[in-house]
Amino acid sequence: MSQQRILELRRILDRLSYEYYVLDKPSVSDQEYDRYYQELESLEQQFPEYADPNSITQRVGGVVLDAFTKVEHSRAMLSLDDVFNLEELQDFDRKVREVEPNARYVAELKIDGLAMSLIYRNGTFVQAVTRGNGIVGEDVTHNVRTIQSIPMHIPYTEEVEVRGEVYMPNASFEMLNKQREEKGEELFANPRNAAAGSIRQLDSKIAASRKLDAFWYYFVNSSEFGIQSQEEALEKMEEMHLRVNPLRRICANMDEVWAFIQEIGEQRPHLPYAIDGMVIKVDSFAAQAHLGNTIRAPKWAIAYKFPAEEVVTKLLDIVLTVGRTGKITPNAVLEPVRVAGTTVSAATLHNEDMIKEKDVRINDDVVIRKAGDIIPEVVRAINERRDGTQAVYQFPNVCPVCGSELVRLPDEAAHYCINQDCPARVVESMIHFASRDAMNIDTLGEKKVEFFHDKGLLNTIEDIYRLVEHKEEILAFEGFKEKSYQNMIDAIEVSKQNPLEDLIFGLGIRQVGKKAAKILAKRFLTMDALMQASHDELTMIKDIGDITAQSIVAFFHEPKNIELINHLKAYGLRMDTEKEEIKESIFTGKTVVLTGTLTQLTRNEAKAILEGLGANVSGSVSKKTDYVIYGEAAGSKLTKANDLGVATMDEETFMKEVS
Known part of the structure; x- marks a missing residue:
């Protein structure tokens, strides 16, 4: 009887979760849902022999892994070629119609998240795998299981594999960054980075706390179900209770596609999730098969990328910040506005010359955008909206922190505070010293450095290694516990052995x-x-x-x-390094560029391997480049390499070459 009730409650709660998280149409009150949930939770505790990792009570996480397992995809997860304007879309359409004159398209939103594959067997969720390099991904089942909108059971016993995008909703992203800011931790640059970082957590409780979501857009083995088109596949996935984006359209030609792109472009700022473009696919699977694929991308689909989103807001003030080298950076204080999925309230103005060149004034209405959809920048002032209340900004001649005279060096656009004892320079130098790319003291973030400086404990870089002498004083501060103190001291101690x-x-x-x-x-x-x-x-x-x-x-x-x-x-910091023995390889003496998202290594790890093989790793592609190594979502650098005839290599080939 208990087992039957447990199974019944799981079915009820699966249905209610689908109504709430996918359909957004709950049929019961929160209190009634909670009663079912609490009853199931109680029965599972009483009868542990009926445990099921796919029970809704397990979505809170709790699995902790030592590492991610590599998994080979049953079918390669190809990337898409990008286009940026109507002319390029029309060129894609022309090539399609040379092969399939009567083709029609399905236009879908391009979610800015992390590509994922789900596998179901006997109606039960069994595995989630990241795209990786398209051939091999990572098993992240323990984290994906925590995403509330993903069904743990589907009404089909046949094996089902679907692919889509795991993303972080804007509201979740803003909440997460607010929490990280309060803790003095580094903020995520955008929702996509936050989603990728969350999915790659070894502790599933962390992933569960991040409130991720997902859309599904590709039914891998749809032919086994007699499905003949992309639109049919999307409808079938909806029948399976998988969350499919309703913002899609069947288009007879590219004019209709372009009209839909314009509509979505207007809606984009108001969507509850980030998109960076649209995906246009030939609808018929038979036509897709006829068109075929290149080595890395299908010929029947294309990704249209939106231009950087521009919005208008008011410039309330211009304030200066002082960097660790004494460099003075003017920053626009903005009336908060949403742009490219996040709320922006500040943007850099770089230097005095830029302020003059753009004629940006306090109280101006200004156009802002995110460069690369990441860094906020002021594009221009809207001069025609000026009403006489605007004020020309006068760049000061003294440091805003210490009052020392500012210096502008010959041939440089920036001003500098040259007072070595300027408090702002001192704090910034310590923040930089402890940062990830430097000594990587991850428990000593920006807020903590500022706090200890205010308390008189950190006034120079070497003071970081004296914090161990202030244990009683630190533990007396509000919010500091023995464990957090010891973690910080341990990280400081470990940093002494850094290269x-x-x-x-x-x-x-x-x-x-x-x-x-x-x-x-x-x-x-x-x-x-x-x-x-x-x-x-x-x-x-x-x-x-x-x-x-x-x-x-x-x-x-x-x-x-x-x-x-x-x-x-x-204090015992390492002051030397071992002489590297350069191994001969095809990269020795060559100039190499890395682009796209690597999945088996970080960018820095790949760079270290290449440099250990005697390569010069460059950030830009030119005729002098010997190799371009590309990962997921490779963009303009790969395109330029192909245009220049530079040799290219995908991540899988690179890994085989250096293994």
Whole structure:
């Protein structure tokens, strides 16, 4: 009897969840739903022998993995070629009609999320796999199971595989970033990054807390169900209680597709999720088969990418921030407005020249957009809306934090505060030192550095390694517990063994970025050797120019900097690196560009492998580029490589080459 009631409650709750999360039409009150849920939860606790990982009570997560398992896809998950205007869409249509003159299209929204494949057997959800490189993905079943709109059971006993996009709704994204800001953690740049980061959590409770959702748009084995078109496949997935986006349209020609794209473009700012374009597919499966695929993309589908979304808001003020090098950056304070899926209230104005060039004034109505749908920028002021209340911004001649006179160096657009003791510079230098790309002290984020500075515990970089001496004082602060304190101290201690290149970058030497720091570490091997390097020695190194060499020499001639390094030595920080043995390979001595999203490695890991093989890893494609290695969603760099005849290599081939 108990087993029957458990099964009955699971069926009831599956149906109610479908009504609530997919149809948005709940048939019972929240209280009634809660009663069913609590009854099921109680029975499952009483009768653990009837446990089921797909029970609705398990969606809260709780599985913790050591690593993700690699899974080969039953059928390759191809990427799509991109187009950016009507002319390119018409060119796609022309090529289609040369093969299929009577083709019609299904136009669907391109959700900005993480591609995913779901597998059901005997009506039960069994596996979720990321796209990966299209051939091999990662098993993320434990995290996908926490997504409320995904049915754990479907009314079909045959094996079913569907593909779609897991995404983070705008509301969830804003809530998550607010929580991270309060904790002093790094914010996610956009909902797509947040969704990808959530799905790759080893602890499913974290994924469950992120409130992810999904849309499904491709029925992999639809032919086994007698389905003959994309629209039929979408309808069948809806029958299976899978969430399919209702914003789609059957179009007889490209004019109708373009009209639908314009409609969606107007709705885009008001959608509760981020989209970055539209996907246009030939509807008939027979026509799709006739058209075929290239190595990486189907010839029967194309992705139209929206131009960067532009919105109008009011510029309320211009405020200055002081960076770790003393660089002064003016920032526009904006009336909050939604753009590309997030609320924006500030945007950089870069420098005084840009403010003058764009003639941006306080109280102007301005057009803003997100460059690459990520970084907010002011495009222009709307001069015709000026009513006399606008004020021309006068760039100050003193630092807004310490009051020291600002300096504008020859041939530079930026102003600098050159006071080494400026509090803003001190705080920013410590934040940079502890950041992920430098010493990676992940428990010492921006907010925590600012807090400890305000309390007088952090005034120089070396003070980070003195925090262990302030245990009682730190534990007396509100919100600090023994565990969080110990985690922070442990992370600080571990950072002492970081490679020399991390320390060089963390010191914040002007003009020395991550790449230059690595080059310097490999060339000089010890901090002492680098400190003694002359200007001539430095400029003889590839990628170290005259200005960078001057900056390095000046840094190590400053008594305060020498004192800092001596203190860090005393605290046990690593001051050397092992000489790398360069392995000969097809990449030795070649210039290589990485593009797209890699799935088996991070971009930095791939870069490290290539540099270990003697390659020069560049950020841009030119005629001098020897190889372009591409991952998922590769864009303009891959296109340019093909146009220039540069050799290209997908991630799978690259991994075989270096394994």
